[in-house]
Amino acid sequence: MAGNRAVVYLKPGEVEVQDTNYPELILRDGPGVNPLNVGRKCNHGVILKVVTTNICGSDQHMVRGRTTAPSGLVLGHEITGEVVETGSDVEFIKKGDLVSVPFNIACGRCPSCRRQDTHICENVNPDRPGSAYGYVDMGGWAGGQSEYVMVPYADFQLLKFPDKDQAMDKILDLTMLSDIFPTGYHGAVSAGVKTGSTVYVAGAGPVGLAAAHSAQLLGASVVIVGDMIEERLAQARSFGCETVNLREHDDLGEQLEQILGVPEVDCAIDAVGFEASGHGENGGEAPATVLNSIMGATRAGGRLGIPGLYVTGDPGAEDADAKEGTLKIRFGLGFAKAHTFVTGQTPVMKYHRDLMKAILSGKANIAKAVNATLISLDEAPEGYKQFDGGVSKKFVIDPHGLVRS
Incomplete structure (x- = not known):
């Protein structure tokens, strides 16, 4: 055999x-x-x-x-x-x-x-x-x-x-x-991307890049990708995305406004998940960063696609809550803005x-x-x-x- x-x-x-x-x-x-x-x-x-x-x-x-x-x-x-x-x-x-x-x-x-x-x-x-x-x-x-x-x-x-x-x-x-292609596409569909949408994708890893390409296929007018690694952002720019370096600029809304003229987008996609880092040069591990930032950056009534992985157990987390998947999410902000959240495997x-x-x-x-x-x-x-x-x-x-x- x-x-x-x-x-x-x-x-x-x-x-x-x-x-x-x-x-x-x-x-x-x-x-x-x-x-x-x-x-x-x-x-x-x-x-x-x-x-x-x-x-x-x-x-x-x-x-x-x-x-x-x-x-x-x-x-x-x-x-x-x-x-x-x-x-x-x-x-x-x-x-x-x-x-x-x-x-x-x-x-x-x-x-x-x-x-x-x-x-x-x-x-x-x-x-x-x-x-x-x-x-x-x-x-x-x-x-x-x-x-x-x-x-x-x-x-x-x-x-x-x-x-x-x-x-x-x-x-x-x-x-x-x-x-990753269906996962990125699911993130874009879940976020409600359609013709003319302005879209923010958190994370320029393979799933984030797949989500960005998917948003383009679905007719988005502008796709903005945020990451902390310049090589990954350069890859996003290679197929027509705008980018934000969150290590150099910790105010996401300000960066969106420079690109769009307003500090928010129609749709947002979390392609990072629980191993997120705080924005800025000295940002350490902060697993709720992406979820909180995309709530802040998405218009009222918008949708958030969340293909990024979140786990029920994280033995490498820095605090006891995060070790069991409990994150400090500003859910009240999402409630106030009537956001729709779509999570889970694709x-x-x-x-x-x-x-x-x-x-x-x-x-x-x-x-x-x-x-x-x-x-x-x-x-x-x-x-x-x-x-x-x-x-x-x-x-x-x-x-x-x-x-x-």
């Missing part, structure tokens, strides 16, 4: 490529696997040969030690691959198909899935609604930063690319369909087919927007280090050397 290699979380700040078991169509015991999930048969699943798999900022939270992720966890929830084995219950997905895997694991049968709320599937994670590959407290499904991975509920979940050769030509764009399946068509038609150029950068599986640990240092790249792992450079 073929072997497998994967990126494994060891301890805060350290990942390693290790030999691992070849996947089976059953959920075996291992690091992070909920006991109630052990032995779960997945005849409805497939085995994929991973073509591309991406490093995500959510992975980085775990690698920094900011979650309760166990040592030995195989990482990776952004997966694109070729089907090499199908379970006995799989009817429509075939061997040889090239597919995108939504990072949400969803059964297609529960009330949430029937409402298209595949981000809160009720049957795949005994801990709480919602699941994902290679992620802490998400049921223990093995991650996809590997050579091979098992994907359950294949007929329901998988997005098959219509033409393999065409897909491989655009694979650096299509690989973003598993998470229901990828609501968006991924339409975004695929936008990519294949040339309308969306997400790889360029996020600076997709190809690396090998063995280069993944160095990719994590560079990403943690703030480099403006979206690292795409090519485990088998299948992507034409």
